[in-house]
Amino acid sequence: MTNEAGSPPTSGTPQSIDAVPLRHPWRWVAAAVIIVLVGLFLWGAATNDAYGWSTYAEYLFNERILLGVFNTIQLTVYSMVIGIVLGVILTIMRLSSNPVLSSVAWVFLWIFRGTPVYVQLAFWGLMPTIYQNIQLGVPFGPSLLHFDLQDLSFPFALAVIGLALNEAAYMAEIVRAGITSVPEGQLEASTALGMSWGRAMRRTVLPQAMRVIIPPTGNEVISLLKTTSLVTAVPYAFDLYSIATREIAARIFEPVPLLLVAATWYLVITSILMVGQFYLERYFSRGVSRQLTSKQLEALAKAQLGSAVP
Incomplete structure (x- = not known):
């Protein structure tokens, strides 16, 4: 029995193939065109006085801007x-x-998934108007506690509540998708070993589900960071976007450089969050690899060689 070349088949490691990579000259042409266009845009932006780069440099580390950055981080974390x-x-x-x-x-x-977050925040901002007085006590009896919401000023708390409730609706679906991605046999095997339901979820199901939960959760954190710019609907006017645009830009009548300042800080915070997401994904993906080992590659080569020989 011979192979297609007329020589007997080899039984050892398959012979290496001298593969010649395909040439893709148009890729380099497209890359050169993109580089030229990006360079022209950057040069035009650097020489355009409308961007107000001197104002941008003046307010990039302004005390009020840094306060807005701090408040935005607080809103996101809480x-x-x-x-x-x-x-x-x-x-x-x-x-x-x-x-x-x-x-x-x-x-x-x-x-909470079917209504816009801006509408939800506006609704929470109107809570002191809708519920002017809150009384706690015995039904149809004496009142023990009484709160007059119109006398209280807590826009930051209302902004956190509005953002958190909206985010909880999306996180619930993310966590549910992660848990359901783990085969049911994992939980059944854990309970058969004597684990309680809570311990089986904590020690068996959740560690495997985290590989599915972490990526969309990281995206939600980044999305929530940018959604904090909508808390003006509460109204809360001490976040990064509000201070940059409604306070400083409205005072000096230069919106473009202040928008660039806000965008720069959003990019900085987002970049830090992306780095943290990368390390979290790598931590919870330990033991999972998409690359085949040398033994697996050798076994696959032998199987293909055996199937090719009649």
Whole structure:
């Protein structure tokens, strides 16, 4: 029995193939065109007085801008932490066999995912007007506590609540997708070994689900950072976007450089978050590789060689 070349088949390692890579000259042409266009745009932006680069450099590290950066980070962190906790609770309710809990979770997701976040924030800003007085006490009896919301000023708390509830609806679906991606046999095997449901979720299911949960959660954090620019609907006017555009730009009548200042700080914070997301994904992806080992490649080559020989 011979192969196509007329020589007997070899039984050892398959012979290497001298592959010649394909030439792609148009790729280099396209890359050169893109580089030229980007260079022309950067040169035009650098020489255009409308960008106000001197004003940009003056306000990039301004004290008010740095205060806005700090407040924006606070809004993002507080809202995201609350959103993750509520999202996990909603996921447990959604996966529960209790129809009441499952229905309540579904209605929550339906409302907060189906309405614009700006509308939700505006609604939370009107809470002191809608509920002017809050009384706690015995039904049809004496009142124990009384709050006059119109006398209180807490726009920061209202902004955090509005952002957190909206984020919880999306985090609930992300966590649910991660948990359902783990085969049910994993949980059944853990409970068969004597683990409780909570311990099996913590030690078996969640570590595997994190590979699915982390990437979209990182995207949600970045999206929430940029969504904080909408808290003016509450109204809360001490975030980065509000200070840069509504306070400073409106005073000096130069919106373009202040928008560039805000965009620069958003890019800096987003870049840091992307680096953190990268290391988290790598940490929870330990033991999972898309590359075949040398033994697997050798076995695959032998299998292909055996199938090629009649």
